[in-house]
Amino acid sequence: MSLEGAIAAHRFGLGARAGEIDRASRDPKNWLKTQINMPADQPAPMPGLSFMTGGELVVDMRHYQMERRDAKRNGTVPADPVKAFFQSRVKQFIDELAARYALGFTTDRPFAERLVWFWSNHFVVSAMNPRATTFVGAFEREVIRPHITGKFEDMVLAAMSHPAMLLYLDNAQSIGPDSLAGRRSGKGRNENLGRELMELYTLGVDGGYTQADVIAMANLLTGWTIDPTGDHNGFMFAPSRHQPGTVTLRGKTYGGSLDDGIRAIRDLANDPATARHVAGKLATHFIADNPPPASVARLEKTFRDTGGDLRALAHTIVDDPAAWQPGLNKMRTPVEFVTAGYRMLGLPKGDNSEKQIRGAVAATRLMGETPLAPPAPKGWPDTSDAWCGPDAVLTRIEWAKQVAHALPPSVDALAVAASALGPLLSADTRTVMARAESQADAIAFLIASPEFQRR
Amino acid sequence: MTTRRFILKTMAAAGALSLWDAPIRYAFASAPTERRLVVVIQRGALDGLAAVPPHGDKDYESVRGSLAISNPLDLDGFFGLHPVLTNIKAMYDAKEAAIFHNICSPYRDRSHFDGQNVLETGGTGPHILQDGWLNRALKPLNMADGTHALAVAQTAPLLLSGPAQTTSWMPEVLPAPDEAFMDRVKLLYARDPVLLASLDSALGMQGAAMTAMDDPSMRPGPDGKPPKGNGAYGGNITPLFTGAGKLLAAADGPRIAVLDTSGWDTHFNQGAADGQLARRLQAFDTALDALKTALGPAWSKTAVVMATEFGRTVHVNGSGGTDHGTGGAAFLLGGAVAGGKMHAEWTGLSTAALQDGRDQPPRTDLRALFKACWRGTWA
Structure with missing residues (x-):
């Protein structure tokens, strides 16, 4: 030991x-690295229950909305359908959480699971938002778990095109004011997801973007919405809602297609500011509330050298001597x-x-703390003072x-x-x-x- | 009887910095130890044009469209209150509420988290100061010993974080271990000053709460579940406001309390007289009344300031809501406030009058209001 x-x-x-410390002690670094040779494990649903995919959840949500509309029309609205609906949604969420906890209690790949928790608290979709409540489990299973050993840009793109995120940050309803649907309905853009993509998920708040960049990104994301049939796991690009024309985002010009939006997201994901932002968050999580600048710099370099390879980033932390200092400083969440x-x-x-x-x-x-249900898209705090x-x-x-x-x-x-x-x-x-x-x-x-x- | 004085001057020619220096003043006459200050943070950016609609502005109904409040509770013929804010209206009529518009911290970008950082640190920009302005105020007031300032939260928010000791309280849920057990835990924490200070403070506040809370609504139900309002799933915040009021009312209780509220970030289906924001405002209004009731006679010595990180866009967005803006509304309530007044340097809602063509302009620095609360309560 x-x-x-x-x-x-x-x-x-x-x-x-x-017995775990005995096993880890043989070769601690190798013990950790072999845990992330493949994507994270999936939790098993609680006994007698099953999980739904993002696409199935969209269909489920649509089904409920139509049922309610019909009931209203026929005057057969039950006593308190909204309350009953939300109670069943909250239960569904708690069932997902319980499955996630159960995996954490027994997994023999705890480092992989910690990375899942870390990334889920980075790409936040919170069950506190009633539109997202049932979706947060599917989001973690479909967006986070498969990608913890992959490329950061793929995780960002998966997050941005998942119905959970499109509902949580209001993009499903965002309509280009000059699009066909915009001109017909008079409805407009919602800049929430465009802003949080830059502020929280990629560049960071000091990443050097402007309000004009926020609007440009929001324009690129108009028409990124949910597919009511549940196809493509509930994602749809609706050209009739997309703001036409080109936009300039951080000095680069993008056209008005789905591919342009994807390209913009990938560019943001690989931006040097993103490398710095992600490096700082990882070091804060695993090393110290105020991590040594050298540790952050090492992670930033790995991010840039590997094009955001998340397994390489995890290896960099494991190989950092600062992460092995004996004092226990960070308060557990x-x-x-x-x-x-x-x-x-x-x-x-x-x-x-x-x-x-x-x-x-x-x-x-x-x-x-209720995981997957922080009060705001910034996620749960990751420094000790927040929990002391x-x-x-x-x-x-x-x-x-x-x-x-x-x-x-x-x-x-x-x-x-x-x-x-x-x-x-x-x-x-x-x-x-x-x-x-x-x-x-x-x-x-x-x-x-x-x-x-x-x- | 206490005599009260409330002077407010807005120096029209003054820039943001001198606004911070001097524009708003109010003062109490009772002894400093009797005075109470409550700060309520409204996280998420409260929509000032819904909470305090300027119904007399000729452009209000047109710019607000489906979100316009058509039946406000009139305040001064020009401004009104959202129709669910009946308790705030009663306080205003009793000259216990002063309401501010076109007010904002010095922060001019639109990130919630940076905006809240400025709101709580009182800095000129995000992350310039490391501690909360209310914490900094404690030492000069001899209130830094951990008994005078209370966060109604498990951990103090940034507003109350810093070198001065504070305490925190939430309704009790799990059975409390006995004293002998706790004494041994303190031994364990002899090497961990942070945990030891927190535990000492919590035990002190728990004792105070047990005497102050002669109120069954503050205890766990027969199922052992916490009273509603523990933060999960939004919900009822009244127990937290009641608890704060009872603790503040006690003769040897805290004199400063911070309450956190959230759920104001209405990007989607905000609603007008009814709907999502109306429900949130109603819960808030009810909680304020509960705070007043719980304070009892101490209400006459209390000021409650309520502020949000920034306002919201003047125009409705594409999904029946509003996006992050700049200027907004703030409230100063309490028996110690000589209120019954609106304070707004109003510049209209035409596009030309708006900040960046989209937001309410920031005409009064929120820090002037904070400073006035502090100075008015203890200077």
């Missing part, structure tokens, strides 16, 4: 399961914290696994006590600590655990300890 093996499991992974707790305790276990998984979803929500507030810390401690006391009394707390933290376990924590009045309290102290809250 080496310190590097423990750091691999905690800083790059999701917290160690029994609630979902990282709860996942590490479940992995350490071998949960879910026994005949109420599903209840335990759903309990974990509820717990992270109490701690302030008084009430947040107290809630974590309360949860530690609750989860520990639900364990069978036979648990050997010090053995669990040694296996899950290895050399990261501090003498102070061991002392407090050894003096605990019960094994359950000892486990609670372990979960609440600084070395378990941080990674």
Whole structure:
């Protein structure tokens, strides 16, 4: 059991399961790199349920809208159809989340899963937006998971043409004012997706673009909408809604076709400002809240040298000595914290696994984070101070006590600590655990300890 | 009885910088320790033309089209309030509300996150200052000990982040461990000053909340679920406002509170008198009334300032909503405010009068309002 093996499991992974630090310790860097030799795993739906694709979800949504319209016309609207509809949507979302959590609790490719979580928090589609609620799971399964070892530009393009994103940032309704549909209806462009593409997904807010660039990008994206038949996984380019003519975006000229929009997106994805933006975010996530400039520069260079190869970027972090410094500085986010707790305790276990998984979803929500449902497209914060507030810390401690006391009394707390933290376990924590009045309290102290809250 | 004074001067010739220096003043007469300041952040860019419609402007109905509010609650013959804002209207009629228009922070681009950064740091641009302006105000007021300033959140927002200690509170959900257990956790945190400070602060606030919250609506239901309004899926924010009011009302409670609201980013199907934004505004108006009720007699010593990062486009966008703009509306409410007045350097809604031909122009610096709140409350 080496310190590097423990750091691999905690800083790059999701917290160690029994025996994991031993396996990682043989060759920590190689242990991580072999996890990303292929795209990420797909979660399995919760028992008795199934997933829908983006295209199927579009059809499902259209079906519901038509049903409601007919019911209105016939005067047969049930008592509160909107409420019932949203309740079923929220349930569908929670089912997706539970499946995602379950994979995190047991995966033996935790580094791949961390990359999924990272990219899902970069290309945000939030279930907080009722139009996107049912789509966020499909978005992660179809846009993020297949691309974590591919090219950044392909992930951007997949995101931009997925019905989840087109609905979430309002582009499905964006109509070129001078297009056929625009002239007929008097409706116009919506610049939300064009702006966030540059600000959040590619260039970054300091990436040097103007309001005119935002409008140019929004024009290129007019007509990028959803296909009500669900074909092409729910994506459609509608020429009748597309703003005609050429636009100038960051000094380059683009025509008015679908291919021009694609070219513009690929250009933004490969822009030097994008390389800098993505490098900074990755380093902040894996290395430190204020990562060393040299680490960011290394990632930026890899991005530019490889044309945004995401596996090469992940390898660059693994090979960065700064990522292996022994101090645990970054506070785990609630979902990282709860996942590490479940992995350490071998949960879910026994005949109420599903209840335990759903309990974990509820717990992270109490701690302030529901994955795939951040309040804004910027995503959940990725720095420690965002998760260290008084009430947040107290809630974590309360949860530690609750989860520990639900364990069978036979648990050997010090053995669990040694296996899950290895050399990261501090003498102070061991002392407090050894003096605990019960094994359950000892486990609670372990979960609440600084070395378990941080990674 | 307290005497109140409210002076507002807008120096027409002054630029943004001198606006920051001096334009808005108000003052309380009661002892500093009795005064309360509540800051409500409206994240997402509130549409000022929907919340505070200038119904007397000749261009209002035409530029706003389907989003025009046709039945506002009139304020001064020119401006009105959205029809669901009945509690704010009552405060205005009782001279407890001052409302601002064409107001904006110095930020001129249209990113939510940079805009909020400026709103919260009080800087001239994003990321120039690292801490929140309200945090910076704590030390000179001798309120930096972590008991005076409260974030109604799990973690303080940037507005209240910085070197001065603050605390935070949210309705309790999980069973609280006993004191002996917590003492041992404190031992664990002896080497982690950040976690230790947070835990100490939370335990202090939890004790205060237990005495202040003699209110069943603030406790978890029989199913153990949190009272609605914990942030998930939008929903009811009233419990948070009630809780803040009760904590502030206590004799030894905090004197500053920050509340966060979101859901104002109405790009799509915004609605007019009814609809998405109307529902959000109504929930907000109800929560403000709950805050007033919870404060009880302390309401007379309270100022509540509510602001958003920027306004929204004057014209309707392609999907029945509005996009990110510049100038917008802000509110100053409370028993300590000599209100009943609209404050707007109004320049009309014709395209020529708009910022970049699309947004309400920023004629008053939001920081002047913030500064007035701070100075008015404690100077």
